[in-house]
Amino acid sequence: MAWNDGLLGRQPEAARHSGTHARLLAGPGTGKTLTLTRRLVKLVTEDGVPPENVLAVAFTRINAYDLRRSVTDELAQYGVSMPRISTLHSYALRQLLRNSGLITSLPQPLRIADDFEEKNIIRADIAQMLGGLSDKQMRNKFAELSSDWQSLAVEDPGYQPADPRFMGAWQEHRKVYGYTLRSELVWQLKHAVEENPDEFDLEGNIQHLLVDEYQDLNKCDLAVIRTLAERGAEVFCAGDDDQSIYGFRRAHPAGIRRFLDEYQPSTPLELDICWRCDRAIITIGQYVADQDYDRLKKPLYPRDDAGDGEVHLLRFPNEYREARGVASICKYLTEVEEYAADDILVLLRSDHQRRYSSVLEAAIAQTGLEVNVRAERGGPMDESPGRHLLCLMRLSVNDCDDLSWRTIFQLAGRKNQIGLKTISDIYDYATEEGLQFHQVLQRIEENPQLISRGRFVQQEIAAVHELTAQLADLVRAEPSDVQDEAERARAREELLERLADFAKIIIPSQEDLQVVLAHVRKVAERSDVTTFGQLLGALVGPEDTPDQELECGKINILTMHRAKGLSAKAVIIVAAEEQLIPGNAAGEDFNDQRRLLYVSLTRAKHCLYVTYCNKRRGCQRYSGSDPGNPQRTLTPFLRRAIPVESGARHVASLSARR
Numbered sequence: 055m056a057w058n059d060g061l062l063g064r065q066p067e068a069a070r071h072s073g074t075h076a077r078l079l080a081g082p083g084t085g086k087t088l089t090l091t092r093r094l095v096k097l098v099t100e101d102g103v104p105p106e107n108v109l110a111v112a113f114t115r116i117n118a119y120d121l122r123r124s125v126t127d128e129l130a131q132y133g134v135s136m137p138r139i140s141t142l143h144s145y146a147l148r149q150l151l152r153n154s155g156l157i158t159s160l161p162q163p164l165r166i167a168d169d170f171e172e173k174n175i176i177r178a179d180i181a182q183m184l185g186g187l188s189d190k191q192m193r194n195k196f197a198e199l200s201s202d203w204q205s206l207a208v209e210d211p212g213y214q215p216a217d218p219r220f221m222g223a224w225q226e227h228r229k230v231y232g233y234t235l236r237s238e239l240v241w242q243l244k245h246a247v248e249e250n251p252d253e254f255d256l257e258g259n260i261q262h263l264l265v266d267e268y269q270d271l272n273k274c275d276l277a278v279i280r281t282l283a284e285r286g287a288e289v290f291c292a293g294d295d296d297q298s299i300y301g302f303r304r305a306h307p308a309g310i311r312r313f314l315d316e317y318q319p320s321t322p323l324e325l326d327i328c329w330r331c332d333r334a335i336i337t338i339g340q341y342v343a344d345q346d347y348d349r350l351k352k353p354l355y356p357r358d359d360a361g362d363g364e365v366h367l368l369r370f371p372n373e374y375r376e377a378r379g380v381a382s383i384c385k386y387l388t389e390v391e392e393y394a395a396d397d398i399l400v401l402l403r404s405d406h407q408r409r410y411s412s413v414l415e416a417a418i419a420q421t422g423l424e425v426n427v428r429a430e431r432g433g434p435m436d437e438s439p440g441r442h443l444l445c446l447m448r449l450s451v452n453d454c455d456d457l458s459w460r461t462i463f464q465l466a467g468r469k470n471q472i473g474l475k476t477i478s479d480i481y482d483y484a485t486e487e488g489l490q491f492h493q494v495l496q497r498i499e500e501n502p503q504l505i506s507r508g509r510f511v512q513q514e515i516a517a518v519h520e521l522t523a524q525l526a527d528l529v530r531a532e533p534s535d536v537q538d539e540a541e542r543a544r545a546r547e548e549l550l551e552r553l554a555d556f557a558k559i560i561i562p563s564q565e566d567l568q569v570v571l572a573h574v575r576k577v578a579e580r581s582d583v584t585t586f587g588q589l590l591g592a593l594v595g596p597e598d599t600p601d602q603e604l605e606c607g608k609i610n611i612l613t614m615h616r617a618k619g620l621s622a623k624a625v626i627i628v629a630a631e632e633q634l635i636p637g638n639a640a641g642e643d644f645n646d647q648r649r650l651l652y653v654s655l656t657r658a659k660h661c662l663y664v665t666y667c668n669k670r671r672g673c674q675r676y677s678g679s680d681p682g683n684p685q686r687t688l689t690p691f692l693r694r695a696i697p698v699e700s701g702a703r704h705v706a707s708l709s710a711r712r
Contacts, residue, residue, distance in 0.1 A: 083330025
């Protein structure tokens with residue numbers, strides 16, 4: 055297959071471009087991933103660019119996986135190696151590890167704290183150190199810290215942290231536990247390169263740099279891209295300012311809007327045919343997008359054979375009637391329209407404490423349909439069985455992993471006579487002696503009298519060492535450079551079988567065991583791993599954006615942010631109300647919320663439902679910009695867009711057609 059086979063419209067023009075920097079504006083469903091795939095293939099097969107001199111940066115692990123899988127399939131016939139494809143966070147971590155000898159501002163070896171550890175150890179500990187602050191207060195303090203890196207405020211002359219007490223507590227805590235936050239990775243790379251311009255060794259001689267979802271990069275991300283360009287990379291950025299939705303991590307559409315001025319010479323490119331959405335869905339999407347008068351003007355045409363599509367804006371009296379209405383719509387779509395359950399996405403602006411998804415899930419379940427709720431972060435490796443396995447895997451590679459030791463003690467809890475008081479005693483000893491957590495454990499292992507209940511700590515350490523010793527053979531296995539796909543699959547299967555045998559020892563519940571092993575398998579296959587080290591790296595990737603976890607055969611409920619990059623035959627957007635969209639989300643402005651709605655609307659291929667309520671009762675009344683007030687109004691972004699229908703009457707008409 056030639057690199058341009060199957061490319062349509064303006065896709066070939068974009069894929070073949072060379073000679074200057076370029077900005078590809080690509081609206082929803084225009085074939086951006088296909089175009090990037092074919093561009094990568096052309097560079098290494100026709101233009102003769104060595105694969106190691108090409109770097110493609112995607113925004114999330116899912117984006118990177120999809121692009122890597124597509125390129126792998128395309129390159130299979132050519133027998134050439136893969137160009138490098140990763141997220142910017144993974145790229146930053148690789149460069150910092152590669153130059154660890156030059157890094158003096160971070161605990162060594164580099165250890166990235168994940169979601170579970172940030173919430174259950176880092177935020178929880180520092181909250182107590184500061185006198186019992188709430189989790190919300192701690193989230194805000196870490197959000198401010200992240201914002202300082204992402205916006206480069208930390209580099210402003212005279213920069214002062216907002217809360218010196220918090221900074222002092224955090225710096226002490228990270229010294230004891232030896233971790234780096236994910237949100238600082240890209241800034242630490244930028245800082246290290248600037249501090250060591252001649253010595254810092256960036257991976258490869260990058261001639262071509264492809265950046266997907268350019269509109270989602272923040273000021274710090276953009277600075278790293280600029281550094282690579284200044285070292286000789288030709289930048290090809292792809293994205294859409296209308297789909298910039300990560301204002302909470304200081305992303306802003308100005309980056310893609312200014313690209314042509316900031317990178318000269320550069321060429322403007324466009325994809326203008328939406329191959330995904332029917333006509334009515336494109337129309338309502340464009341209505342919302344056009345309300346931003348600063349947006350880049352760009353055409354978005356339906357494909358020639360696009361259907362008319364269906365768009366319905368439904369009003370319900372309260373959330374319970376709304377949930378039953380959504381359930382009836384799902385039942386109608388599966389029974390009459392013959393959609394599969396996983397052809398339906400239900401999207402929520404937010405779902406704190408499952409306020410929205412729990413009501414929807416209960417109503418849909420009554421119809422006999424199955425539901426998969428993936429509205430917030432988390433997964434099997436954040437539950438106790440999976441977390442225990444993950445910590446043992448980490449410790450089998452690095453016995454000095456402070457956060458893993460701490461987590462195992464916390465999970466062991468009272469059943470092993472180790473509680474938070476004992477953990478606090480270990481921490482206090484570490485700060486007094488200038489040690490890390492694992493160094494205190496080493497001393498307790500030799501002399502349990504150092505702290506109260508030291509004997510129980512000693513016993514737990516011995517039990518952990520006995521378990522990690524059983525993983526030694528897997529850890530020592532030689533790295534595999536097998537290129538044959540069948541051989542890689544066999545190596546991966548052997549790895550998974552051996553890890554499953556170990557997991558059976560530490561996870562007594564068969565149900566928990568199967569959930570954890572299914573997740574590990576999914577990650578292993580998605581990342582194409584063949585060794586223990588590769589699998590561990592895939593399980594603990596340093597990403598700061600949530601990946602989508604959809605399930606076949608079920609109606610999937612997600613937040614709007616998590617739905618980006620997905621599509622479905624039918625999309626139902628629930629609670630499209632002014633109190634939530636735009637609401638008062640921290641770190642996000644009015645236009646962020648409009649773009650988020652635009653992205654959500656354009657996930658639909660054929661059928662789009664948007665619902666809202668006159669009133670919200672129960673716990674849902676406490677969400678949004680006017681908590682406690684049950685009154686709700688339609689989001690201003692959809693007023694006068696299409697006629698509002700009575701939800702009850704519409705559902706009754708569907709029932710009559712079933």
